[in-house]
Amino acid sequence: IWVWEKIDNNDFECVAVLDGHAQDVKFLTFHPHLPYLYSTSYDDTTKIWTEDGGDWYCVSTLVGHQSTVWACLPLRGGKLLLTVSDDRSAILWRCDSETDYSQTWRKASVSHNVHSQAVYSAHAHDNNLSADFIATGGGDNSIVLMSIQRGDDGLESLQREGEVRNAHDGDVNCVRWNPRAEMGGLLLSAGDDGLIKLWMLEIE
Numbered sequence: 001i002w003v004w005e006k007i008d009n010n011d012f013e014c015v016a017v018l019d020g021h022a023q024d025v026k027f028l029t030f031h032p033h034l035p036y037l038y039s040t041s042y043d044d045t046t047k048i049w050t051e052d053g054g055d056w057y058c059v060s061t062l063v064g065h066q067s068t069v070w071a072c073l074p075l076r077g078g079k080l081l082l083t084v085s086d087d088r089s090a091i092l093w094r095c096d097s098e099t100d101y102s103q104t105w106r107k108a109s110v111s112h113n114v115h116s117q118a119v120y121s122a123h124a125h126d127n128n129l130s131a132d133f134i135a136t137g138g139g140d141n142s143i144v145l146m147s148i149q150r151g152d153d154g155l156e157s158l159q160r161e162g163e164v165r166n167a168h169d170g171d172v173n174c175v176r177w178n179p180r181a182e183m184g185g186l187l188l189s190a191g192d193d194g195l196i197k198l199w200m201l202e203i204e
Contacts (some may be wrong), residue, residue, distance in 0.1 A: 001025055001039055001049075016056045020047055027071045031078045036101050038081065040069035046083050046093075046196070048101055059102035064091050064110070073122045073134070075148065080108065080156060084119035084136060087113065092148075092156055109157035116140040121174045125201075133161070133201065135187055137172030139167070143189055169192060169193040 001018040023042035032038055034041035037049040037056075046062040046069050072079055078101070081093040090111045097103035115138030125133040134146045143164040148156050168191025178186035185201040 001028065001037075015054065016051075018049055018056050018058070020058045020061075021045070026068065028203040029072060029074065031074055031101070033079075034078060034099070034101070036075065036078070037176055038072045040072050040083065042068045042084075044069060046072050046081070050102065060105055062091075062093055062105055064093075064107060065089065068118075070118065070120045071122055073124055075124055075134075076156075078201075080148075081105070082122055082134065082158075084114070085120045086118040087118065088113045088115055088119060088138075090119060090122070090136065090146075090158060092154065092158055099100075100136075108155045111146075111158045111160075114138070114144055114158075114160075115142060116145075118171075120171065123176050125177050133177075134158070135177065137167075137175040137191075139171045141170060141172060141191070143167045143172055143175060143187075145201075151195050164199070167191070167197065167199075168195060 002014050003016040004012040005015045007013050007051050021041040021043050025041050027040040031064050035051050039047045044065050047058050048060040050059050065085040065087050069085050072083045084090045092108045093105045094108040095105050117139030119138045121137040136144045145162040146158045147161050149159045170192025174190040176188045187199040189197045
């Protein structure tokens, strides 16, 4: 993983190279507020990195999937992390600390067979609707909609809310909600069929 710093409008400098995964790195995203970086890999793991005085280092490695972790998604301000995988599952991780993400992460829940084939992408609705909607795209050509629910044990889990079958004529490689509040119900999907599709979420 190469970390770049912008020098001016047209130039960037590499300030760090993070070497920790054993195979290809497939996805990167930052914590929404704190200086943490998440990465996923062909090596079936998710790593969490942070920076101190210009030095980047790995603070935690999450092991739980049986195959490639294609993407991850910080949720609830970063205290939760969703990972999706080639093993067709989604894992919801929870950190024991509200602010220090070098502390112990544990599985809050595991959802098996979210898709009938690999789960490639996940994205959360950013707006204050009645539930925290998460869309996933998979190798079964479909889009799945889920929400986060809290159980009697205090742990969060994923609940399936709906599915768009045959959303594309091929893998659904990426799903993204529109971040604009006035258009928050719009979802984009990109597929192996060379198409980008626009969907509207309707809440009953």
